[in-house]
Amino acid sequence: MSLVLQTPAASPEVARTHFLDKLSLETDVSDVWSDIQNRVEGFYILDARNEKAYRDGHVPGALNLPHSLISAETTAALDPTQLLVVYCWGPNCNGAAKACAKLAALGFRVKEMLGGMEYWEKEGNPTE
Numbered sequence: 001m002s003l004v005l006q007t008p009a010a011s012p013e014v015a016r017t018h019f020l021d022k023l024s025l026e027t028d029v030s031d032v033w034s035d036i037q038n039r040v041e042g043f044y045i046l047d048a049r050n051e052k053a054y055r056d057g058h059v060p061g062a063l064n065l066p067h068s069l070i071s072a073e074t075t076a077a078l079d080p081t082q083l084l085v086v087y088c089w090g091p092n093c094n095g096a097a098k099a100c101a102k103l104a105a106l107g108f109r110v111k112e113m114l115g116g117m118e119y120w121e122k123e124g125n126p127t128e
Contacts, residue, residue, distance in 0.1 A: 025100075027085055027111045029119045036060060043083035048099035049117070057127035059087065059113075059120055067099035075106055084110045090118030 010018065032045065036059075045062040047054050054064035065074060067088070078084070084103055088095030093116060100110040113120075121127070 025111060026114050028114045029123050029125065032059070032085060032113055033120075033123070033125050043085050044078060045113075046084050046086045046099065046103075047117075048086055048088045048095045053089070053117075057117070057121075059117075060126060060128050062087075062128075065099070067095045067102065070099055070102040070106070072106060075103065075108070078108070080107055082109075084108050085113050086110055087113035087116040087120070090116040 009015070035043075036045075045059050047058045047062040047064045048067040049058075049064070050066050051064060054062075058064065063078075084100075086096045086099045086103070088099070091114070096112045096116060100112050103110050115122075117127075
């Protein structure tokens with residue numbers, strides 16, 4: 001018996017809804033870099049790592065707000081109409097997910113940047 005075919009695939013409608021929902025919560029390094037290069041406005045980039053990691057190198061233009069420090073007070077200066085694109089170390093780090101959950105609870109729209117700094121650097125993108 002095929003392990004791939006053992007569970008039937010979803011209908012095209014279910015698959016479309018699933019993947020659109022997924023894309024509403026995630027973006028990737030390539031898309032973020034493209035938007036930075038094209039000076040697209042409408043979102044902030046938020047580095048959820050600690051201050052030292054941020055100082056050692058971060059996505060150009062990113063703000064630093066470690067996930068453990070997120071609160072109504074620490075986000076008061078952020079425009080709530082802007083999307084927040086959040087990243088941490090990489091795929092094995094859940095700091096961005098923790099940050100996104102906290103930010104969403106505070107009323108912000110969020111997307112996690114898949115791959116974090118690890119994939120940012122693997123793609124050869126610049127850091128500040």
